[in-house]
Amino acid sequence: MNKIILIFIISINTIFSATVELKNIVTIEGYNDNPLLGYGIVVGLKGTGDSDNGSHAKQILGLIAKNFGFKVDTKKLRARNSAIVIVTANLNPFSQSGSKVDVKVSSVYDAKSLEGGELIVTPLLGGDNEIYAIASGKVQTDKNTKGISGIIPQGAIIQKSVSKDFLNDKKELTLIINDNVGISSVIKIVSEIQKKFPENFKSFSGNSMVIKFNDDEDVLDTISKIFATKIELQEEPSVIIDALSGIVVAGGNVVISEAAISYKNIQLNIGNQPSSIFSVGKEEKNLQYIRNSTTVSELVDSLNQLGISGRDIAKIIELLYKNGNLKAKLIIQ
Numbered sequence: 001m002n003k004i005i006l007i008f009i010i011s012i013n014t015i016f017s018a019t020v021e022l023k024n025i026v027t028i029e030g031y032n033d034n035p036l037l038g039y040g041i042v043v044g045l046k047g048t049g050d051s052d053n054g055s056h057a058k059q060i061l062g063l064i065a066k067n068f069g070f071k072v073d074t075k076k077l078r079a080r081n082s083a084i085v086i087v088t089a090n091l092n093p094f095s096q097s098g099s100k101v102d103v104k105v106s107s108v109y110d111a112k113s114l115e116g117g118e119l120i121v122t123p124l125l126g127g128d129n130e131i132y133a134i135a136s137g138k139v140q141t142d143k144n145t146k147g148i149s150g151i152i153p154q155g156a157i158i159q160k161s162v163s164k165d166f167l168n169d170k171k172e173l174t175l176i177i178n179d180n181v182g183i184s185s186v187i188k189i190v191s192e193i194q195k196k197f198p199e200n201f202k203s204f205s206g207n208s209m210v211i212k213f214n215d216d217e218d219v220l221d222t223i224s225k226i227f228a229t230k231i232e233l234q235e236e237p238s239v240i241i242d243a244l245s246g247i248v249v250a251g252g253n254v255v256i257s258e259a260a261i262s263y264k265n266i267q268l269n270i271g272n273q274p275s276s277i278f279s280v281g282k283e284e285k286n287l288q289y290i291r292n293s294t295t296v297s298e299l300v301d302s303l304n305q306l307g308i309s310g311r312d313i314a315k316i317i318e319l320l321y322k323n324g325n326l327k328a329k330l331i332i333q
Contacts, residue, residue, distance in 0.1 A: 022189065023227035025181055029174035029208065031093040034162050036132055038087035040122030042105060042139055048113040048147075049083040057082045057109075064120065083111035087122050087135050089156045096161050103135045103155035106148065113147030114139050124156055133158050166219055170212070175226070177207040182329070185233040192231050197222070238329040239296060239321070241314045248314060250296040250328070259325040270299070270325075296326075 041060050042049070050057045061082060062074040085105040095101065105119055117139050124133040133156040141150035167173055177186050186207055193209060194201045200222060202210040211226070213219050240249040259270045296317065303313045321330040 019230055019232045021227065022229045022231065025178040026189070026227065027176050027178075028093075028166070028223075029176050033090040033092055034126055034132075036089045036091055036124035036126055036156070038122040038124040038135060040085055040087045040105070040119055040135070041082055042085050042111075042114050042117035042119050043082045045081050045083060045111070045114065045117045047078075047080045048115065049081055049111045049117075050079045050107075050109040052079050053110070057084055060084070083114060083117065084108045085114070085119070087119065087124060089124055089133060089135065091126070091132055091158065091162060093162055095158050097158055099158045100154040101133065101156050101158065103137070103152040105139055105150055105152065111148060113141065114150055115141045115147045119152060119155070126162075130160075132160055132162070166223070167213060171215070172202065172210055172212045173223075175209045175211060177209070179207065180238075180331075181207070181233070188233060189231055192229065193226065196229060197226060200226075238331060239317065239326065240331045241317065247310070248296065248300060248317060254296045255327040256296060256299055256320055257325045257327065259320060259323060296328075 041057060041064075043061075052058070057079040058074040058077045061077055062072050065072040085107055087103055087105050089101050089103045091101065103119070103124075105114065107114060119136050119139060121134060121136045123131045124135055126132045135152065135156040137152040137155040139150040139152055141147040177189055181189070190204045190209060193211075197211070200211050200213065202212045204210070211222075213222065238250075239254055241247070256270060299317075300313055303316070317326065318330065318332065320326040321328075
């Protein structure tokens with residue numbers, strides 16, 4: 001059986017502090033990233049581009065040449081040196097004209113790889129069919145997709161920003177605190193905003209705050225100051241499980257309390273028992289005693305020694321969480 005991959009973050013205490021700016025954990029309600037989309041062509045490939053079967057690479061290259069006043073016989077063009085791609089980017093609601101954003105490109109037809117290619121100037125459109133950015137540049141391929149997709153860091157120049165009103169009719173806006181921030185950190189953030197911006201703070205509920213503004217107030221300046229506010233927050237223990245691969249990411253001191261679990265053909269005892277026995281099929285294997293309040297890293301290491309699969313280990317951790325034995329927040333992706 002495949003062993004689980006455990007990635008753990010070593011920390012002296014289960015809970016530790018970190019200083020962050022609010023802009024990293026707070027967003028304005030309704031101000032989400034705006035997806036941009038374009039249809040372009042990557043050139044300069046070493047014979048790994050589209051074949052002539054179904055691709056429009058030759059026709060597009062012919063049109064580009066025609067726009068520059070050149071007459072090209074498309075039959076003599078080699079499609080294999082180019083590839084049709086879908087180009088995507090996300091426009092931040094605060095992005096200004098002239099700023100740059102990352103771009104992702106993905107092959108549309110049967111290109112073998114985009115490695116070494118360069119995206120020709122491509123307009124990127126928003127949902128209203130207006131051009132918001134122009135993309136171009138050298139493609140950095142993604143090895144996980146065998147090179148048929150990649151990114152162009154800072155590959156699109158913003159042509160115009162998204163026009164939105166910050167405030168409602170009452171000259172208010174709502175700030176949303178990131179869901180991954182624990183309740184104690186939410187309380188600290190709200191308290192800090194109340195103290196530093198008493199004239200602007202109106203109310204809070206759950207993980208959101210309502211901020212109000214005066215008629216003559218510089219809204220952008222106040223928002224900038226709020227976002228730049230630094231707060232020391234306690235990082236609460238958490239365990240992340242990737243459901244597809246069974247990978248577990250956990251803090252080094254995430255604790256598991258006394259428990260007994262029966263899962264499939266596995267019997268698991270953790271705690272004040274004279275010994276811990278795991279039964280796998282018809283075989284019984286005595287394992288070194290797992291002490292009470294063991295950590296996730298210790299538990300995974302012990303289960304790995306038994307050859308229990310990564311997916312089964314991830315499932316056991318999930319069951320421990322549901323039973324209240326895992327002393328951390330569980331996030332399954």
